[in-house]
Amino acid sequence: MSLSLENLTCNCDHGSTDEEKYALIGQMIDAYKDKEGSLIQVLHAAQEIYGYLPLELQKFIALRMNKPLSEVNGVVSFYSFFSTKERGEHTIHVCMGTACYVRGAQKLVEALEDKLGVAVGEVTPDKKFTLDVARCIGACGLAPAVMVDNDVHRQVQPSGIDAMLKQY
C-alpha cells in the first residue's frame, strides 16, 4: 500500500537501464499480486518508473500479472492518465476547466503551441516538455491555471509563459 503511494510521488532515481526498470516493475507487481483489483495501481507505478506504457511493457505486465494483454491494454487505453507514447521530461497540463476556459485558457494553449512548436499531445524535439490539456485541476480560484508536473501555476498569461518555462 505505502509502496504505491511513494512510487507515485517520489522523484528518486528508478534505475537508468530498461532492465533495471523492468526488474523494479516486476518486484512491484509481485508485491501487489494477491490484492484484488490492483491493475490500475500497478499501471500508475509502472508509468512512474518507466515514464510511459509502451506495448512491450504492457505485455510484460500482463504476463507477470497473469492477465490477458487485451485486459491490460483495455485499461491503459481507457484512462487519460496513462500514455503509450514517450513523454517529455516535464508535462505541461493547461487546465481547460470551466473557470480557466472562461478566463482565457484556449489562448494560453495556442500561445504554448506557438512557443514550443508542438501541438497538444506532442513532445518537444528536445524531449523536455510534453504539452497537454487537462480537465479541471480544481484550482479554479487561480484561473487560468497551468500544471507543470505537480506544480500549479496561477493566473498564467500568454506573456508569462517564458517565465514559467524557465523554471524547468
Add this chain to the structure above:
Amino acid sequence: MAKINDKYDLSRIKYNYRSEMGRYEHHIYFCAGAGCISCGCADVARGVKESLDELGLNDKVKMIETGCIGLCSLGPVMLVMPERIFYVGLSPKNIGKVIKTHFVDGQIAKNYCYQDLKTKEYIPCIDDIPFYKDQVRIALQGCGTTEFDKIEAYIATGGYATLHKAITEMTPQEVIDEVKNSVLRGRGGGGFPTGVKWQAGHDAVADQKYIVCNADEGDPGAFMDRSIIEGTPHKLIEGIILGGYAIGATKGYVYIRAEYPIAVNRLSKAIDQARAMGLLDEPLFGTDFQFSLEIRIGAGAFVCGEETSLMESIEGHRGEPRQKPPLPFQAGLFGKPTIINNVETFANIPYIIKHGAEGYTRYGRVGAHGTKVFALAGDIVNAGIIEVPIGMPMRNIIENIGGGLIGGKEFKAAQVGGPSGGCITAADIDVPMDYSELIAKGAMMGSGGLIAMSTDTCMVDTARFFMDFVQDESCGKCVACRIGTKRMLEILQRITKGEGKKDDIDRLLELGAVVKDTAMCGLGQTAPNPILSTIRYFRDEYEAHIFDHRCPAGRCQALTVFEIDPQTCIGCTRCKKHCPTLAITGELKHAHVVDPALCIGCGACYSSCPVDAIHPTKREEN
C-alpha cells in the same frame, strides 16, 4: 505512537496538544491549501519562520500549517490568533514587515488585510469580512484552523471522540437513525438521503460489505472535496469509519483522482497515523469492531465519479458503468453489498453524531437540512470555497460572499452543478440554493460547483464547452451517450461557427430528450442539461447565432470582429501590441482602428484595453 484504547487516551492526547499550544501567546494559521501552495506559499512560510527567528519571537508565536482557509484568489493568506486578524496577498517580500508590525510593534499591518473593493476599506478581523460573515462551517469545520498533518491536532478539537461515543455507546441502528433524522442528503450530486442508503446497506446480508468514499471530484469548476481532504483528512476518515460501523462494513476504500497529488499524499499520511494509533486494522476501543481503509487512485476518467463505474475502476477494470439493478447495496464492489458516499457527505457525519440530528437540522430548511459547500469560481471577485446553510438565496452568495463580479461587470448567469447542471439567470438570482428549487429552474445542486458568468459570456459557447467535455468523457458503452453527445456537439459547433441550420434548436431539444431518457448512467442522463437549460433561458442567443450569424456576447470568434470607439480610445497602443494578426493600426495618442478583414475576433485587444473603448460587433459576410 501510543495506541488509543479508550476515551482517557483521547483526553490525554487532547490535553497534551492543547497545553503544548497554550505555551504560545499567538498562533499563526498559515494556509497550505492547494490554492495557496500554487501561489508560492512555501516561500512565504519560510519567510515567517525566518522573521520569527530573527525577531526572537519563537517562544511567543507558533506557526501552524492548515488546510484551505477559503479565500483562494487572495492567497497566500494567514490568520493570526487569538486576535483573528486575517492577512492576504502575502509574499516573501512583505512578510517580514507584516510579522514585525504585528508582533513587535503590536499593531495591525492594515495594508495587508482584506480590502473591500466597493468601500476601499481594509477589514482586519476575519469575522467582519463579508466573505466569511454568512458562512456556517460544518463539513469545513477545522479546515483552515487545524494542523492537517497531525492526528493530535484533530483529536484536540474533539476528533475521534465521536467515533468512540458511537462505537461504545450506540448500536449501528442508532447511528443510522441519527443520520436519518438529520435528513442529510448526498452531497455528491444525486441528493439521495444518506440515512436511507445506510439502512439498505445495514439490512443487506453478506459475509463482507464495503463502504466507499467517492473522492473522484471531476466536475470542472469544483474543488470542495479536495479542500476537505487536504484540510481535515482525519475528519473524512472518522466519517468513513462511522459509516462502516453503521452498515457493518469492515473494509473501506477512498477512490480519489490522480489529479490531486497533494490530497492523496495528505490522506495517505493521515491513514498511516490512524493505523499507528490503532484506529484502523485493529479492534476499536476494546470492542469487536475493526475497520481497514485503503486508497485507490483514479487515472483520469470523469465517468468514474458515477458509482458503478467507480466500482469497476476500483476492481481494476475500465471504468464503464454497470446496468442497474442490482443496486450497489445489493451487489456492488466485488459483488458484495456496497455503500458509496461523497467526501462532503462523510465530512458531515461526525458533526451529526456528535451534536445529534437536532444540532444539524438547526441549519437549512425542511427537506434539505444542514449546509452545503460551494466552490465559487468564474468571473467572481472572491473565488474560493464557501459553506452556507442550504436555502440561502444565490444573490447573497454572488453579491455578498463572492463580492460581485470582477471589474464590476454585470451578472448574466451562474452554472450550477457542473456539466450535469444548468444555468441560473440574473432574473432568478434570488433562488434559494436548495435541491428542489434548483431542479425547478432546470439546474441542480450537483456537487457544488458554482461558476459565475458575466455578460461577456456566450451561452451557446458555454453549452458547447460542456458538451465538448461530456462528449470527450463519454465512455462509449451505450449508444445514446456515445453518439448522442457527439451529434449534439457537432450541432453546437456549427452554430458557434455561424453555420447553424434553422431547425437546429428543435433538433437539439429532441436529441437531448432522447439521451436523457435512454443513456445508461448518470453521465449521459444529465449530459444534455446545459444545452436544455441554455435554450430555455437564452433561446434568443441561439437564434442570433443561427439566423443573424451574430454572437451577442462577442465570444464566438468566427462571428465576431472588434471595433474601437474613436471617442473613447486614448491611443495607448496597448491593443496594437496585443493583436496577433496586426489588424490594429494607429499612432500613439491617436484613436486606433481595427481592420475587419484581418481581425480574427480573438478578443486580445478587448481584454487589454484600459478604457473599455473596444467592443465586439457582428462580422459582416462578404
